[in-house]
Amino acid sequence: METVLIDTSVLIGRFRREPKAMAALAKVEGRTFVLCDAIVAEVLAGTRNKNDYAATKRELFDKFHVLPFTLEVSLHFRRILDDVSLGRDIHFADQLIAATAMAHGVPVLTLNRKHFAGIKDLTLV
Secondary structure, rough: OOOOEEEEHHHHHHHHOOHHHHHHHOOHHHHHHHHEEEHHHHHOOOOOOOHHHHHHHHHHHHHEEOOOOHHHHHHHHHHHHHHHHOOOOOOOHHHHHHHHHHHOOOOOEEHHHHHHHOOOOEEOO
């Protein structure tokens, strides 16, 4: 079974049952969905209180495998930094998400393709 790393935009949309996110997930139905620590951090940072934080954290770790940071992730991250055009505004978390996906050989499912534009060798769904 193929694996897909779901981006924060899709994950939050899934929580909110937003039509765009649900349609994106339907396109990759049958695949295994994974996260990375950058996505977990972004989602948890948006929680409103300790109870919401605890419930969200439990749901993330109960329902998804989280791909680990590895030396290979770090090496991909450094290459992304070297390749990105100066002055181009790519969010730090998106670079880490891309590096994690590349290191683990999985595509990224996102609703924000422009956030990942220009990252060489990254596969988007």
